[in-house]
Amino acid sequence: MVLAPGPKKGPDGVIMELIIRKGYASDWDDAMELVWRTFLEFNAADYSVVGQENFKKFLFNPELYQQYVIGNYDLIVAFDSGTMVGTLLLRENRHISLLFVDGSYHGKGIGHKLIECASKYVRKKGRRFKMSVNASRYAVPFYKHEGFKEAEIEQFEDGIRYLPMELKL
Numbered sequence: 001m002v003l004a005p006g007p008k009k010g011p012d013g014v015i016m017e018l019i020i021r022k023g024y025a026s027d028w029d030d031a032m033e034l035v036w037r038t039f040l041e042f043n044a045a046d047y048s049v050v051g052q053e054n055f056k057k058f059l060f061n062p063e064l065y066q067q068y069v070i071g072n073y074d075l076i077v078a079f080d081s082g083t084m085v086g087t088l089l090l091r092e093n094r095h096i097s098l099l100f101v102d103g104s105y106h107g108k109g110i111g112h113k114l115i116e117c118a119s120k121y122v123r124k125k126g127r128r129f130k131m132s133v134n135a136s137r138y139a140v141p142f143y144k145h146e147g148f149k150e151a152e153i154e155q156f157e158d159g160i161r162y163l164p165m166e167l168k169l
């Protein structure tokens with residue numbers, strides 16, 4: 001699936017040529033690197049040291065890549081003029097495992113478009129009408145803005161704090 005909404009004027013005046021498409025195995029390393037550097041910039045402070053280590057292990061564990069290869073995950077990637085600027089990893093056509101947009105591209109609608117694209121996967125491929133996420137503290141206002149509702153109270157597990165949320169599709 002390719003969404004090419006064309007140039008969009010960002011808040012800082014930069015014109016982007018945004019492409020959102022399915023991610024392939026060749027995109028995997030760049031996607032995980034983007035996630036890790038964005039996590040360090042925006043999320044790490046909300047995690048304990050153990051939580052940060054656990055998140056890194058999750059990302060770079062070959063088992064996660066294997067699960068992607070056998071089809072339990074779908075990768076969606078956003079590019080601006082050939083540079084990867086955002087990514088979403090969807091588990092079993094129903095759960096957002098990762099959603100990260102490069103810091104210099106925040107607030108330009110990329111997170112929204114990645115959610116829109118994932119929703120299509122969930123509805124068409126998964127034939128489901130609900131998408132879930134364990135939202136980081138940083139991202140809770142964004143998910144609320146996107147229409148997600150709290151599904152449970154905030155959880156703290158393996159040093160990682162998150163709010164289970166759901167979006168009805």
Ligand SMILES: CC(C)(COP(=O)(O)OP(=O)(O)OC[C@H]1O[C@@H](n2cnc3c(N)ncnc32)[C@H](O)[C@@H]1OP(=O)(O)O)[C@@H](O)C(=O)NCCC(=O)NCCS
Nearest residue numbers: 099100101106107108109110111112135136139141142145
């Ligand atoms: C959360 C994240 C993915 C949002 O991506 P983004 O591309 O900046 O979001 P968008 O520009 O698409 O925002 C869509 C809408 O949500 C709003 N929004 C975004 N972040 C928001 C925030 N922190 N608080 C309130 N509203 C917010 C935007 O203003 C926009 O509203 P509009 O359509 O009225 O203009 C990005 O901030 C990020 O990568 N954060 C760090 C990683 C993270 O926490 N990921 C979630 C892991 S569960």
